Amino acid sequence: MPSTAIVLAAGEGTRMKSNHAKVAHIILGKEMICWVVDAAAAGGCDQIVVVVGSHADEVRAIISDHYGTQANNDSFTPQVICVEQKERLGTAHAVRVALDELGSVSGPVVVLNGDLPLIESATIAQFVEAVADKSHAAAVLTMVPPDPFGYGRVELAEDGSVLRIIEQKDCTAEQAATLTECNAGCYAFDGETLTAHIGEVGCNNAQSEYYLPDMVQILRNAGETITSVCCKDYREGLGINSRAQLAELTALARDRINLSLMDEGVTFLDPTQAWIGPDCTVGRDTIIWPQTHLIGSTHIGEDCQIGPNSRLTDTSVADNCKVEETVALSVCIEEGVTVGPRAYLRPGTHLLAGAHVGTHVEIKNSTIGEGSKIPHLSYIGDTTMGSGVNIGAGSITCNYDGVHKHRTTIGNDVFVGSDTMMVAPVSIGDGALVGASSCITKDIPAGALALERSNQRIVEGYAAKRLERLKKGQE
Known part of the structure; x- marks a missing residue:
């Protein structure tokens, strides 16, 4: 009935x-x-x-x-x-x-x-x-x-x-x-x-x-x-009529969920410092570090380490991943990926198996290929990246011209040197090398080397002469 x-x-x-x-x-x-x-x-x-x-x-x-x-x-x-x-x-x-x-x-x-x-x-x-x-x-x-x-x-x-x-x-x-x-x-x-x-x-x-x-x-x-x-x-x-009761029942809900997960084989280093939403799942032998928040429809695989200081919303993480000090929103992370510390993964990010995203890296609406690495201090937005790519520190895909977003395509086994600007729309072919401190505005063929730098000028003895002028008040 x-x-x-x-x-x-x-x-x-x-x-x-x-x-x-x-x-x-x-x-x-x-x-x-x-x-x-x-x-x-x-x-x-x-x-x-x-x-x-x-x-x-x-x-x-x-x-x-x-x-x-x-x-x-x-x-x-x-x-x-x-x-x-x-x-x-x-x-x-x-x-x-x-x-x-x-x-x-x-x-x-x-x-x-x-x-x-x-x-x-x-x-x-x-x-x-x-x-x-x-x-x-x-x-x-x-x-x-x-x-x-x-x-x-x-x-x-x-x-x-x-x-x-x-x-x-x-x-x-x-x-x-x-x-x-x-x-x-x-x-x-x-x-x-x-x-x-x-x-x-x-x-x-x-x-x-x-x-x-x-x-x-x-x-x-x-x-x-x-x-x-x-x-x-x-x-x-128990009902909620005040902020104090809201906090009280939130703690009760947290404890109930975390106890259930522990019964299923999940480890909490401190279950009072992990907040797991009611629609989230966590696989066995995964370790949840303190100050971890799993929100919405977030699903964590087995043998992972999540946290500390991480917030994952509507994000899927496959088995054997390590995600520390990370904010992830609507992200797909495949098996064997490492993220963080201090990474920001925005909606549309897809990290394929074995990828590595390191410290102070932001990724948005991009696919990072198998085994590719973005170790530190980089922004990758609206990008399709192949496998085996290495992105040097301080590199940026310049995806926004003030009106429209544009895509960057990076092939397999590409090496991008540090402090490189890739101005979209641009494509880098398989196996290409990009020299450090380059500003790439044109497509790079497969297997090619791309360099974009001004000539370095050296003036011998300049520093000592300038210091002398400063002492005399001439500068």
């Missing part, structure tokens, strides 16, 4: 003190809202509705960038849509807005908060299953935190069903001491039952808002039963 997730992301998040939507804040390189949407998708939800409100355009753009439409995103099966809650009148009102958009809903409906980045897909799948056979009209997601103070407590009936949710301020001393299972703020419903009763939620409260927890009592009054699903790890139910 098809299942639906409604993700509540309309809140303003005033305690964040931000010009951005709360759910737009980044955790390990990924927007908070996307952690929840991805968990819902992996948990088996067939369609996902994100209810936006505050900073609606910003959240819509995030959803569009990550998921697009069902038609153009074959790898992402669920349909993800946004619907706007123009008046923020509470959580039950947000659910009504989503249901109005969907029309009739018959299968399970899971309502999740957009600020729960640690919720697991397995928990959501269990949540869906709790109402899938219609034996329960609803389920409440619960957790047992070390300190339950501040959370609504879940009171169970004798048959184990949920009797009611008691807010902290309404708890007696005995209830506060004995009721340790807390409401995580997420709910699952049988879709037909939810649709039939959501209109019964009232707004007779201090805020004049429609609160979704009221559905528990409404359904019980209708003779329905409500069950609970308890998180195996209470941290799945």
Whole structure:
């Protein structure tokens, strides 16, 4: 039976003190809202509705960038849509807005908060299953935190069903001491039952808002039963309302990911100083040095060394590579490549097997051939480079004329001397030699030597004569 997730992301998040939507804040390189949407998708939800409100355009753009439409995103099966809650009148009102958009809903409906980045897909799948056979009209997601103070407590009936949710301020001393299972703020419903009763939620409260927890009592009054699903790890139910909580949950997410990678054979010299995104992979026997950031869709092979002080975004690194003190953005690194220290690899860079990129080298939109070397202090942009090439220190491909970018083509086994300018568009043939300190503006045939220098002039004794003039004040 098809299942639906409604993700509540309309809140303003005033305690964040931000010009951005709360759910737009980044955790390990990924927007908070996307952690929840991805968990819902992996948990088996067939369609996902994100209810936006505050900073609606910003959240819509995030959803569009990550998921697009069902038609153009074959790898992402669920349909993800946004619907706007123009008046923020509470959580039950947000659910009504989503249901109005969907029309009739018959299968399970899971309502999740957009600020729960640690919720697991397995928990959501269990949540869906709790109402899938219609034996329960609803389920409440619960957790047992070390300190339950501040959370609504879940009171169970004798048959184990949920009797009611008691807010902290309404708890007696005995209830506060004995009721340790807390409401995580997420709910699952049988879709037909939810649709039939959501209109019964009232707004007779201090805020004049429609609160979704009221559905528990409404359904019980209708003779329905409500069950609970308890998180195996209470941290799945922790939300983010402040910068301090953002930092706290980022650290928890980091630790969870790094522990999982260590279980799979990855070595961390200090797991508290490596930040690996949830969509990244790392192969076994790879060593992650401190201050390493792997972001987006970054994939590291086996037997690599990554870091220290490196940030790789949407980058693939094959086996047996060493990447240290490097920033790489949308880069492909093949097997046996060494990079750094202090290298900058920009989008479109492709380093073929055995290539070497050294200290203070910047590469952009270029292919570096097998075994080719750019050891230090060079810029290579918009270049196709063959195999076995050696680029001397301080060499630059001059690819930009102020209006257009132009390409440089370097053949196999070319030797380029230090401090060489290659002014694109230009081509250097296989096996050519380029003398140091040359400015190459014309194509070089294969096997040729190219030199471009002014004649060196020597004036004997000039230094001593100049010093004497300076002493006399003549210069």
